[in-house]
Amino acid sequence: MPKGKPDFVPDDGLTTRQRRNRPLLIVHTGTMKGKSTAAFGMALRAWNQGWSIGVFQFVKSAKWKVGEEAALRALGEVHANTGQGGPVEWHKMGEGWSWARKAGTEEDHAANAREGWAEIARRISAAQHDFYVLDEFNYPLHWGWIDVGEVVEVLRDRPGRQHVVITGRNAPPELVEAADLVVEMTKVKHPMDAGQKGQRGIEW
Amino acid sequence: MPKGKPDFVPDDGLTTRQRRNRPLLIVHTGTMKGKSTAAFGMALRAWNQGWSIGVFQFVKSAKWKVGEEAALRALGEVHANTGQGGPVEWHKMGEGWSWARKAGTEEDHAANAREGWAEIARRISAAQHDFYVLDEFNYPLHWGWIDVGEVVEVLRDRPGRQHVVITGRNAPPELVEAADLVVEMTKVKHPMDAGQKGQRGIEW
Numbered sequence: 001m002p003k004g005k006p007d008f009v010p011d012d013g014l015t016t017r018q019r020r021n022r023p024l025l026i027v028h029t030g031t032m033k034g035k036s037t038a039a040f041g042m043a044l045r046a047w048n049q050g051w052s053i054g055v056f057q058f059v060k061s062a063k064w065k066v067g068e069e070a071a072l073r074a075l076g077e078v079h080a081n082t083g084q085g086g087p088v089e090w091h092k093m094g095e096g097w098s099w100a101r102k103a104g105t106e107e108d109h110a111a112n113a114r115e116g117w118a119e120i121a122r123r124i125s126a127a128q129h130d131f132y133v134l135d136e137f138n139y140p141l142h143w144g145w146i147d148v149g150e151v152v153e154v155l156r157d158r159p160g161r162q163h164v165v166i167t168g169r170n171a172p173p174e175l176v177e178a179a180d181l182v183v184e185m186t187k188v189k190h191p192m193d194a195g196q197k198g199q200r201g202i203e204w
Numbered sequence: 205m206p207k208g209k210p211d212f213v214p215d216d217g218l219t220t221r222q223r224r225n226r227p228l229l230i231v232h233t234g235t236m237k238g239k240s241t242a243a244f245g246m247a248l249r250a251w252n253q254g255w256s257i258g259v260f261q262f263v264k265s266a267k268w269k270v271g272e273e274a275a276l277r278a279l280g281e282v283h284a285n286t287g288q289g290g291p292v293e294w295h296k297m298g299e300g301w302s303w304a305r306k307a308g309t310e311e312d313h314a315a316n317a318r319e320g321w322a323e324i325a326r327r328i329s330a331a332q333h334d335f336y337v338l339d340e341f342n343y344p345l346h347w348g349w350i351d352v353g354e355v356v357e358v359l360r361d362r363p364g365r366q367h368v369v370i371t372g373r374n375a376p377p378e379l380v381e382a383a384d385l386v387v388e389m390t391k392v393k394h395p396m397d398a399g400q401k402g403q404r405g406i407e408w
Contacts, residue, residue, distance in 0.1 A: 074289065
């Protein structure tokens, strides 16, 4: 994407630099592939800035992101070993969150999702990371497991300079309203239309 | 994206495994951000499979992908040092291609683009990489610098199991027709609408 100029300069009392560096709330939604993939692609840029990255996966199975997880963990190791880039934490809901004292109850996904959000809200209030990926977070919001109003409030009031990327279909309207950048991935053509199943290295 | 089942099983004489492992031609197009970013996110999965990755950037300036380049090169180093993941090559048009004996003429972008495509076609014929990112390649195609029919022919006839991802606005119809997977990134909301310019770590 070529470097662009904004169409107008808002009368918001901010300098160009302040406005430029305003932390972003980004939503990747739509029915098509690429929502999470683009979020992890963004994490590469964040890593290169030396930012602290926190990934939180709101999915039951982690099978579908093993490649991204391995690569981003490897980049976190590069940081730990050489100082290049930034640190990476990767947490997934799976069978309870990694920070939880006991494994979550497999059956109560809603409670697990709420526990995940509570931890994220704590980290955001403490400005613990610079770049968050809340992967598939739109699902627990869409299903009403987590209160969207509370999420928007925590995100709006977040201190410092924390960028947050939220992925998943059916982004709630209140979240889209609060976001700075919303991308919808739409389908033009998919190999499953031609009877092809997912394959290693491409889908996971 | 949950693991799906294809809607129908085609009568193409292939086993499910053969069909599953068919190499893909993928196009990321549309006016919105995320096209290249999602391609580099896919490269993380390819890397984790130990695949050889070749990135070819068809842009004049490389400024906008420095984060992805640094992170993917770091992953290539991880592979070289530990054997984890796969090797990564990153080539950019900039001031001539890295393999060219002499620097390209800054003025003749069309000739530089054609030289890039000629090298890619050679590598594809030799099955040199497993995963190609032809970043912003839709532009030289759209502008008529490179013949789309020839590109489609080389891609259609490519030997072995080489996946190719092509990004950029205005994907030519013949390329969309030949592709297995086409994603269009569409804009819902962008911070430039609110007068915010691009920022370090987010845009590059």
